[in-house]
Amino acid sequence: MAVQNTTGSMVGYQRRLQDYFNYKNLFNIIGWGVLALVVLFVLVPAATNGNWQPFSIWSTWTFLLDGLWVTLQVAFYSVILSMIFGVILALGRLSNNPIISVPSVVFIEVVRALPSYLIIFYAFIGLPKIGVKLDAIWFAVIGLTIYTSAILAEVVRAGILSVEKGQLEAAYSLGLRPYQTLYLIVMPQALRRMVPSIVSQLITLTKDTSLAAIIALQELTRKGQQLYQFNGNILETMFIVGMIYFVVCYILSLISSKLEVKRPR
Amino acid sequence: MDVIFENGDLFLSGFLTTIYISIFAAILSLIIGIVVAVLRVTPSGGLKVLAIVYTEFFRNTPFLVQALALYFGLPKLGLRLQFQVFGLEFNQSFVVGTMALALYTGAYVAETIRSGLLAIAPGQTEAARSLGLSMMQTLRLVIIPQAVRLVIPPLGNLLIALVKNSAVLTAIGLAELMYNASQVNNRTFRTFEVFTAVIIFYLVLTLPLGWLVSYLEKKLNPLRAIRLNLRGAR
Secondary structure, eight states, X not given: OGGGGTOHHHHHHHHXXXXXXXXXXXXXXXXXXXXXXXXXXXXXXXXXXXXXXXGGSHHHHHHHHHHHHHHHHHHHHHHHHHHHHHHHHXXXXXXXXXXXXXXXXXXXXXXXXXXXXHHHHHHHHHHHHTTOOOOHHHHHHHHHHHHHHHHHHHHHHHHHHTSOHHHHHHHHHTTOOHHHIIIIIIHHHHXXXXXXXXXXXXXXXXXXXXXXXXGTOOSHHHHHHHHHHHHOOHHHHHHHHHHHHHHHHHHHHHHHHHHHHHSOO | OHHHHHTHHHHHHHHHHHHHHHXXXXXXXXXXXXXXXXXXXXXXXXXXXXXXXXXXXXXXXXXXXXXXXXXXXXXXXXXXXXXXXXXXXXXXXXXXHHHHHHHHHHHHHHHHHHHHHHHSOHHXXXXXXXXXOOHXXXXXXXXXXXXXXXXXXXXXXXXXXXXXXXXXGGXXXXXXXXXXXHHHHHHHOOHHXXXXXXXXXXXXXXXXXXXXXXXXXXXXXXXXXXXXXXXXXX
């Protein structure tokens, strides 16, 4: 530019002006402006309306936390059961015997392709027809276990396949039997690599427990529904319910990212 | 079997609704995901905060809660979302269902795209810059072609998850496959036939998609040199 050739001080002055209004700063100013507008016109009105009043009463919270307890129970039982079945299915899929491996593959592929909601609902509707009488919580656990075990089976299989072949060869040449190789050499290494994926699946599972609300299980989402039908403040209630799930899931995802960093590469 | 054929029109219309809402929501969620991912990697402070809040909130709360809140909450704010376009009627369930699915999946799409961009080794950018390419050229010629390869298979998985999640929209009264099947079941009590049919319908939708994804995965990233560590919505 012509200005640059006249005086040095002008150039410095212009540079500083340019720096101040460069595109980064402009983006930043626009960004914070948008954020301020959102806070001013969405968050402030949302936070100051009278619909939050029910949450100043302790019994509202105990009502919701009862639901959270059921949610956590469902998640806990489902994850334990689906870990067990997941390992069995993964070993079944890796088996050399087609009588074992074919049904495992079919089960895993079919269940993974279905909505978890369909499986829970089918368990709830279908099992009583063949004479199974249980509490609603167990139908939720059965449905979620079927779904999650198929997914964990794939995680476990990937973990087992990720163990280097040399490990197996070394184990066999040391004279270990196949099951000894599995329990002493392969599984300890595979499990360590699977931990982050398993925790991620646990997060999905925790969110999926909300689907049990549709089969009238008294868990967190169902309690939230009852609460807003009583108080007539759906957005606020569902926000609080969502935040409770958020806290649980966020703690799990923090654990997951911690474990991921520690994993040796 | 006769239950299925007698109510064939209900099954078929539910099946089509599931397909339509999946297509609409997939396109919307891709747009949302790209915008949010760009906001998260640009140096804009305020918008970055919004993008982070959005992704973390929608990824860590159940889809059912979001769908219920949107469906019953938006009319309370005075928003009635139903309209007719070209003689096609989009009712409240369909519009809000599409929005909810798109918002939920969009958060995952954003994370997928972001981690795809971040997975490109910084040496690539540095090399491109030192060869004299401008920032836009670097993005256009070096980073995006590599990122797209990495991102397409996980996006395919998200599409499958989206189709599966659409079943939850039964709870807001959207007449998709699951909802219509429940209606038939309530009327006829032929649970096993009805739900076997539903299972087959979902398999017809999701299994080929799954095969396509694994084919693309092998085709696009044969070495799997860079593993994307993603939390899928599945």
